[in-house]
Amino acid sequence: MPAITESEVVRVAALMKIGAGDAAAHVPKVQKMVGYFERLDEVGLEGGAPAGEAVDVGDLRADEAEECPEGLMGHLKGEGGEHVRSPGLR
Amino acid sequence: MTANLALGLAEYAEGVRSGDVSAEEQMAATLERIARHDGVLHAYVSLDPGALGEAARVDRDARAGRDVGPLAGAPLAVKDNICVSRGPTTCCSRMLESYRSPYDATAVSRLRGAGAIVVGKTNMDEFAMGITTEFSSFGPSRNPWDTDRVPGGSSGGSAVAVSALECAAALGSDTGGSVRNPASFCSIVGLKPTYGRVSRHGLVSYANSIEQIGPMARSVRDAAMMMDAMAGHDPMDDTTRRAGPAGGHTAHLRDGVEGLVVGVDAREVDRSTCVGRAARRAAGALESLGASVVDVDLAHEGLSVAAYYVLTAAEAGSNLARYDNIRYGYDMPPDGYEHGAYVTAARSRLGPEVQRRMILGGFVPSAGHAGRYYLKALRARDVLASEADSAFSSRGLACMLSPTVPVPPFRVGEKIDDPVELFRMDSNTVLANLTGRPAVSVPFTLCDGLPVGMQLVGRAGEDARLLGVAAALEGAADDMGVPAL
Structure with missing residues (x-):
């Protein structure tokens, strides 16, 4: 039995905003890829949380707003560099 | 003056300064070569129309005695997921086809500051997801050693451009081998620096906890010179480190390997393939130069x-x-x-x-599956880092040697439908990314006329010493020349 079912692929694809038609085409390869990941079962989860890297907050740049470069809006698609259009949220 | 497109970066800049080399003629010859060959090779996805004018300006500055920088006039190719302020940055995705960045990536601005000239943006797998460039939305690049074969990826266009003399050097990005894999397939040098050595500001993020921008060049010295120009702390990337190598990245290029300990994975060098035999010969070459070669086995490397x-x-x-x-x-x-x-x-x-x-x-990180996949992957990364640390400290390793890729370049289309077979091509490269270590691919030999590179993985933060070992290996490698186009 594959590690991820076809319906799960379609469900996750919908969450990632990838259409059902596209998702269905990916099922065999996604199943093969997830099947390959099964070997990670060899590793246990004991030993606490995974290690992270501590960063001294003194090394971080100041949290200050900076002026945007002149003409930045012109780099976005939109209406004459004034605003961008978005579809409605329901 | 006749243009010589095979010049190293140091000779290039010295020639421009002295007037023996014309940056404008070199750039014109580079553009001519691109026009002649890139229809087949497809290294570039866009060219900077201002490059020739910039080269003329460098010549004028040199004649006027102004400082033109250590990379004066060198035509630089930039992977298309690294932002430039002139021209498109598309990540080879139709989604970003019309995107223009308002700024240069820090690595690009620093190389420009050192005198390099961006000639164009190079082809890559879409959003750097792939190892062949076959997943570029603009069509694949071709390997200049055999145009029926892939050049590697995801920085395949950069590797092709360097190998085919369509630039002097290039930038790539390496998330799991994307600088080193195409470097090996195209017979050039590619370095994945220690995580935090080169700023990622202006690199379009794919997996930002492990990726780095790296130099792709025709020699170890050229790669080291690029590192000197672009590495170092950047306030726009808080993961960058303040400390750099004393004397710069070229400081150890003549040190040799006398007395150093080099680890090899017996499973890699014992293979009865041409690549396995090449790895055995590379280990022997380092040994004959005075290094000790010891067997190293990381118990969980199979999970990497x-x-x-x-x-x-x-x-x-x-x-x-x-x-x-x-x-x-x-x-x-x-x-x-x-x-x-x-x-x-x-x-x-x-x-x-x-x-x-x-x-x-x-x-993989979703509720109900995170424990099985994502958390175990994080744990595997910790285990692998610990095993690598232990191997380096207990054996006193300077670096570990392996083939960069287990096979020579394969045919376009040969593996594209088998994701797990493509996964296996990364088996030697991902460890350096997961553990933050520097790793470099050095051209070593040809197998049936196809390039094979050797990878050296070093100690974190010791990129300059790793480049020293790479220079020694480079000196022991076969003379492959350049691909006949």
Whole structure:
């Protein structure tokens, strides 16, 4: 039995905003890829949380707003560099 | 003056300064070569129309006695996921086809500051997801050693451009081998620096906890010179380190390997393939130069590729969420769409590999599956880092040697339908990314006329010493010349 079912692929694809038609085409390869990941079962989860890297907050740049470069809006698609259009949220 | 496109960066700059080399003639010859060969090779996806004018300015500055920098006039190719302020930055995705960055990436601005001239942007797998360039939305690049074969990836266009003398040097980005794999396939040098050595500011994020921008060049010295120009702390990337190598990245290029200990994985050098025999010969060459070669076995190395793909999928799922087609993207009016339906419609135009990685990126960290995949991948990364640390300290290793890729360049289309077979191509490269260590691919020999590179993985922060070992290996390598086009 594959590690991820076809319906799960379609469900996750919908969450990632990838259409059902596209998702269905990916099922065999996604199943093969997830099947390959099964070997990670060899590793246990004991030993606490995974290690992270501590960063001294003194090394971080100041949290200050900076002026945007002149003409930045012109780099976005939109209406004459004034605003961008978005579809409605329901 | 006759242009010589095979010049190293140091000779190039010295020639420009002395007047023996004309940056303008070199750039004109570079553009001519691109025009002649890139229809087949497809290294570039865009060219900077201002490059020739900039080269003329460098010549004028040199004649006037002004400082033209250590990389004066050198034509530089830049992978298309690294931002430049002139021209497009598309990540070879139709989604970003019309995107223009308002700024240069820090690595680019520093190389420009050292005198290099951006000649153009290079082909890559869409959003750097792939190892062949076959997943570029603009079509694959071709290996200059055999145009029926892939050049590697995802920085394949950069490797092709350097190998085919279509630039003097290039920038790539390396998430799991994307600088080193194409460097090996195209017979050039490619370095994945220690994580935090080169600023990622202006690199379009794929898996930002492990990726680095790296130099791709025709010699170890050229790669070291690029590192001197672009490495170092950047306030725009808080993961960059303040400490750099004393004397710079070229400081150890003549040190040799006398007295150093080099680890090899017996499974790699015992293979009865041409690549396995080449690795055995490379280990022997380092030994004959005075290094001790010892066998090293990381117990969980077999998990590295799975851990890598799980972690990068999770990060990619998050990073790609910004591509909603609203601020940049396709010309697709939002009228009549609800927000979610609009984003879904836009993402249907992403390439198949990107869609797959997004699906994986939604799946592996999701409720009910995170413990089985994502958390175990994080744990595997910790275990591998610990095993590598232990091997380096207990054996006193300077570096570990392996073939960069287990096979020579394969045919276009040969592996594209088998994702797990493509995973296996990363088996020697992902460890350096998962553990933050520097790693370099050095051209070593040809197998049936196809390039084979050797990889050296070093100690974190010791990029300059690693380049010293790489220079020694480079000196012991076969003379492959340049591909006949």
